[in-house]
Amino acid sequence: SYVLTQPPSVSVAPGQTARIPCGGDSIGTKSVHWYQQRPGQAPVAVVYDDTGRPSGIPERFSGSNSGNTATLIIDRVEAGDEADYYCQVYDGISDHRVFGTGTKVTVL
Amino acid sequence: QVQLVQSGSEVKKPGASVKVSCKAAEYSFTTYAINWVRQAPGQGLEWMGWINTNTGNPTYAQAFTGHFVFSLDTSVSTAYLQISSLKAEDTAVYYCARRNDYDGGVFDIWGQGTMVTVSS
Numbered sequence: 001s002y003v004l005t006q007p008p009s010v011s012v013a014p015g016q017t018a019r020i021p022c023g024g025d026s027i028g029t030k031s032v033h034w035y036q037q038r039p040g041q042a043p044v045a046v047v048y049d050d051t052g053r054p055s056g057i058p059e060r061f062s063g064s065n066s067g068n069t070a071t072l073i074i075d076r077v078e079a080g081d082e083a084d085y086y087c088q089v090y091d092g093i094s095d096h097r098v099f100g101t102g103t104k105v106t107v108l
Numbered sequence: 109q110v111q112l113v114q115s116g117s118e119v120k121k122p123g124a125s126v127k128v129s130c131k132a133a134e135y136s137f138t139t140y141a142i143n144w145v146r147q148a149p150g151q152g153l154e155w156m157g158w159i160n161t162n163t164g165n166p167t168y169a170q171a172f173t174g175h176f177v178f179s180l181d182t183s184v185s186t187a188y189l190q191i192s193s194l195k196a197e198d199t200a201v202y203y204c205a206r207r208n209d210y211d212g213g214v215f216d217i218w219g220q221g222t223m224v225t226v227s228s
Contacts, residue, residue: 001170031212035153042203042218043145043153049212086153090213096169097143097213102152 002091004100011106018074020103022087025068030089032070034063038083046085047072074105082107110134112142112204114219120226125192128222130204137185138162141207143215144178144189148200158207159187194226 005023012018022032032050035043045054047063050070060075074081087100115129130142144156157168159178166178177190191198202222205215 033212033214035215037153042221043205043215044218045214045216048208048214048216052211052214054211054214054216084152088153088155088215094170095167097155097158099145099153099155 001094001096002089002098004087004089004098006085006087006100006103008101009104009106011108012074012077013108014077014079016077018072018077018081018105020072020074020085020087020105022070022072022100023068024070024089027068027070027089028066030065030091032063032065033088034061034072035086035088036081036083037086043086077105077107079107081105110217112206112217112219114202114204114222117223118225120194120224121228122194122196122226124194124226125190126194126224128189128191128202128204128224130187130189130219132185132187132206135206138182141209142178142180142187143205143207145203145205145215146172146200147203147221148197151200156189156202161187191224194224196226198224199226200224 034047036046037043046061050065062073113131138161143158146154156172159166175192179188204219206217208216
Protein backbone atom coordinates (compact mmCIF):
# COMPACT_ATOMS: atom_id res chain seq x y z
CA SER A 1 0.00 0.00 0.00
CA TYR A 2 1.04 3.61 -0.57
CA VAL A 3 2.98 5.20 2.28
CA LEU A 4 3.37 8.88 3.14
CA THR A 5 6.22 9.77 5.50
CA GLN A 6 6.42 12.95 7.58
CA PRO A 7 8.92 13.99 10.29
CA PRO A 8 7.41 13.58 13.77
CA SER A 9 8.16 17.16 14.73
CA VAL A 10 9.23 20.56 13.41
CA SER A 11 10.16 23.50 15.60
CA VAL A 12 10.11 27.09 14.41
CA ALA A 13 10.48 30.53 15.99
CA PRO A 14 7.64 33.03 15.71
CA GLY A 15 7.83 35.07 12.51
CA GLN A 16 9.97 32.49 10.75
CA THR A 17 8.97 30.02 8.00
CA ALA A 18 8.03 26.40 8.72
CA ARG A 19 8.45 23.78 6.01
CA ILE A 20 6.78 20.41 6.56
CA PRO A 21 7.79 17.67 4.10
CA CYS A 22 5.64 14.73 3.06
CA GLY A 23 7.48 11.96 1.24
CA GLY A 24 5.93 9.39 -1.06
CA ASP A 25 6.83 7.47 -4.20
CA SER A 26 6.25 9.84 -7.16
CA ILE A 27 4.01 11.97 -4.99
CA GLY A 28 4.51 14.76 -7.52
CA THR A 29 2.08 12.93 -9.82
CA LYS A 30 -0.66 13.00 -7.19
CA SER A 31 -2.89 15.70 -5.73
CA VAL A 32 -1.89 16.46 -2.13
CA HIS A 33 -4.07 17.92 0.59
CA TRP A 34 -2.93 19.22 3.97
CA TYR A 35 -4.85 19.32 7.26
CA GLN A 36 -4.21 21.17 10.50
CA GLN A 37 -5.40 19.59 13.74
CA ARG A 38 -5.21 21.62 16.91
CA PRO A 39 -5.37 19.71 20.23
CA GLY A 40 -8.83 18.38 20.96
CA GLN A 41 -10.26 19.62 17.66
CA ALA A 42 -11.26 18.11 14.35
CA PRO A 43 -8.87 18.49 11.41
CA VAL A 44 -9.24 21.47 9.07
CA ALA A 45 -8.03 21.59 5.46
CA VAL A 46 -5.39 24.30 4.97
CA VAL A 47 -4.17 23.41 1.44
CA TYR A 48 -5.91 21.35 -1.24
CA ASP A 49 -4.79 20.06 -4.61
CA ASP A 50 -1.10 20.81 -3.91
CA THR A 51 -1.38 24.61 -3.84
CA GLY A 52 -5.02 25.61 -3.37
CA ARG A 53 -6.12 27.48 -0.26
CA PRO A 54 -9.63 26.96 1.15
CA SER A 55 -11.75 29.96 1.94
CA GLY A 56 -10.80 31.47 5.30
CA ILE A 57 -7.26 30.07 5.40
CA PRO A 58 -4.57 32.77 5.68
CA GLU A 59 -2.27 33.42 2.72
CA ARG A 60 0.61 32.42 5.02
CA PHE A 61 -0.24 28.79 4.21
CA SER A 62 0.93 27.43 0.88
CA GLY A 63 2.07 24.17 -0.67
CA SER A 64 4.36 22.70 -3.28
CA ASN A 65 4.68 19.23 -4.77
CA SER A 66 7.37 17.73 -6.99
CA GLY A 67 9.19 14.45 -7.42
CA ASN A 68 8.96 12.40 -4.23
CA THR A 69 8.21 15.25 -1.80
CA ALA A 70 5.29 17.56 -1.15
CA THR A 71 5.79 20.47 1.24
CA LEU A 72 3.48 22.57 3.38
CA ILE A 73 4.92 26.04 3.93
CA ILE A 74 3.79 28.30 6.74
CA ASP A 75 5.16 31.85 6.47
CA ARG A 76 5.43 34.26 9.41
CA VAL A 77 4.58 31.53 11.90
CA GLU A 78 2.34 32.50 14.82
CA ALA A 79 1.69 30.82 18.16
CA GLY A 80 -1.75 29.79 16.89
CA ASP A 81 -0.13 27.65 14.17
CA GLU A 82 1.03 25.18 16.80
CA ALA A 83 -0.76 21.96 15.81
CA ASP A 84 -0.41 18.59 14.13
CA TYR A 85 -0.30 18.65 10.34
CA TYR A 86 -1.18 15.75 8.03
CA CYS A 87 -0.71 15.31 4.30
CA GLN A 88 -3.15 13.17 2.31
CA VAL A 89 -3.39 11.71 -1.18
CA TYR A 90 -5.59 9.41 -3.20
CA ASP A 91 -3.86 6.20 -4.26
CA GLY A 92 -5.47 5.09 -7.51
CA ILE A 93 -3.94 1.61 -7.38
CA SER A 94 -5.62 0.67 -4.11
CA ASP A 95 -8.54 3.11 -4.53
CA HIS A 96 -7.71 4.29 -1.02
CA ARG A 97 -7.20 7.71 0.58
CA VAL A 98 -3.96 7.77 2.56
CA PHE A 99 -2.86 10.07 5.37
CA GLY A 100 0.72 10.88 6.24
CA THR A 101 2.13 10.00 9.63
CA GLY A 102 1.66 13.55 10.91
CA THR A 103 4.02 16.32 12.04
CA LYS A 104 3.75 18.23 15.27
CA VAL A 105 4.68 21.87 14.75
CA THR A 106 6.02 23.60 17.85
CA VAL A 107 6.36 27.37 17.96
CA LEU A 108 9.36 28.22 20.12
CA GLN B 109 -23.88 27.11 7.99
CA VAL B 110 -22.51 24.08 6.15
CA GLN B 111 -21.59 21.49 8.75
CA LEU B 112 -21.57 17.88 9.82
CA VAL B 113 -22.88 17.19 13.31
CA GLN B 114 -22.01 13.89 14.95
CA SER B 115 -23.63 12.04 17.82
CA GLY B 116 -22.19 12.16 21.31
CA SER B 117 -19.56 10.11 23.11
CA GLU B 118 -20.22 6.44 23.81
CA VAL B 119 -18.89 4.00 26.40
CA LYS B 120 -19.40 0.34 25.54
CA LYS B 121 -18.36 -3.04 26.86
CA PRO B 122 -16.31 -5.45 24.74
CA GLY B 123 -18.51 -7.43 22.38
CA ALA B 124 -21.20 -4.75 22.20
CA SER B 125 -22.14 -2.64 19.17
CA VAL B 126 -22.25 1.10 18.61
CA LYS B 127 -23.81 3.29 15.91
CA VAL B 128 -22.36 6.76 15.28
CA SER B 129 -24.42 9.28 13.32
CA CYS B 130 -23.24 12.16 11.13
CA LYS B 131 -25.93 14.66 10.10
CA ALA B 132 -25.31 17.08 7.25
CA ALA B 133 -26.67 20.62 7.36
CA GLU B 134 -27.07 23.41 4.83
CA TYR B 135 -25.89 21.60 1.72
CA SER B 136 -27.17 18.97 -0.72
CA PHE B 137 -26.33 15.72 1.07
CA THR B 138 -26.23 13.52 -2.03
CA THR B 139 -23.79 15.78 -3.90
CA TYR B 140 -20.78 14.85 -1.80
CA ALA B 141 -19.38 11.53 -0.57
CA ILE B 142 -18.99 10.95 3.17
CA ASN B 143 -15.70 9.54 4.41
CA TRP B 144 -14.91 8.09 7.85
CA VAL B 145 -11.62 8.60 9.68
CA ARG B 146 -10.40 7.02 12.92
CA GLN B 147 -7.96 8.51 15.41
CA ALA B 148 -6.83 6.28 18.25
CA PRO B 149 -5.65 8.03 21.44
CA GLY B 150 -2.38 9.87 20.78
CA GLN B 151 -2.20 8.53 17.23
CA GLY B 152 -2.58 9.87 13.70
CA LEU B 153 -5.47 9.88 11.26
CA GLU B 154 -6.55 6.60 9.62
CA TRP B 155 -8.85 6.57 6.62
CA MET B 156 -11.58 3.96 7.15
CA GLY B 157 -13.42 4.27 3.86
CA TRP B 158 -16.32 6.12 2.30
CA ILE B 159 -19.93 5.84 1.26
CA ASN B 160 -21.48 7.06 -1.98
CA THR B 161 -24.39 9.21 -0.84
CA ASN B 162 -26.20 8.71 -4.18
CA THR B 163 -26.11 4.93 -4.36
CA GLY B 164 -25.39 3.98 -0.74
CA ASN B 165 -22.46 1.86 -1.94
CA PRO B 166 -19.73 1.66 0.75
CA THR B 167 -16.00 1.18 0.21
CA TYR B 168 -13.86 0.03 3.14
CA ALA B 169 -10.13 0.43 3.65
CA GLN B 170 -8.35 -2.90 3.99
CA ALA B 171 -7.88 -2.50 7.73
CA PHE B 172 -11.59 -1.88 8.24
CA THR B 173 -13.30 -4.80 6.54
CA GLY B 174 -15.16 -7.00 8.95
CA HIS B 175 -17.02 -5.40 11.81
CA PHE B 176 -17.48 -1.88 10.41
CA VAL B 177 -20.56 -0.92 8.39
CA PHE B 178 -21.35 2.41 6.68
CA SER B 179 -24.98 3.29 5.93
CA LEU B 180 -27.22 6.23 5.07
CA ASP B 181 -30.65 7.68 5.64
CA THR B 182 -30.91 10.29 2.89
CA SER B 183 -34.36 11.38 4.12
CA VAL B 184 -32.64 12.98 7.12
CA SER B 185 -29.26 13.71 5.44
CA THR B 186 -27.46 11.40 7.83
CA ALA B 187 -24.64 8.91 7.49
CA TYR B 188 -23.96 6.18 10.02
CA LEU B 189 -20.98 4.13 11.16
CA GLN B 190 -21.83 0.92 12.97
CA ILE B 191 -19.15 -1.06 14.75
CA SER B 192 -20.04 -4.51 16.05
CA SER B 193 -18.14 -6.94 18.32
CA LEU B 194 -16.29 -4.02 19.88
CA LYS B 195 -12.75 -4.59 21.17
CA ALA B 196 -10.56 -2.41 23.36
CA GLU B 197 -8.51 -1.45 20.31
CA ASP B 198 -11.61 0.17 18.75
CA THR B 199 -11.32 2.91 21.38
CA ALA B 200 -10.85 6.06 19.32
CA VAL B 201 -12.36 9.27 18.04
CA TYR B 202 -14.32 8.66 14.86
CA TYR B 203 -14.77 11.52 12.38
CA CYS B 204 -17.00 11.84 9.37
CA ALA B 205 -15.84 14.18 6.62
CA ARG B 206 -17.31 15.52 3.39
CA ARG B 207 -15.22 14.85 0.32
CA ASN B 208 -15.29 17.72 -2.16
CA ASP B 209 -14.51 16.29 -5.59
CA TYR B 210 -14.75 19.78 -7.10
CA ASP B 211 -11.56 20.64 -5.21
CA GLY B 212 -9.48 17.55 -5.87
CA GLY B 213 -11.19 15.34 -3.33
CA VAL B 214 -10.22 17.32 -0.25
CA PHE B 215 -12.12 16.62 2.98
CA ASP B 216 -13.43 20.14 3.30
CA ILE B 217 -16.00 19.75 6.08
CA TRP B 218 -15.45 17.56 9.16
CA GLY B 219 -17.74 16.51 11.95
CA GLN B 220 -16.68 17.35 15.48
CA GLY B 221 -15.74 13.74 16.18
CA THR B 222 -17.33 11.02 18.33
CA MET B 223 -15.30 9.41 21.09
CA VAL B 224 -16.00 5.68 21.45
CA THR B 225 -14.54 4.04 24.54
CA VAL B 226 -14.53 0.26 24.85
CA SER B 227 -13.93 -0.89 28.39
CA SER B 228 -15.11 -3.66 30.68
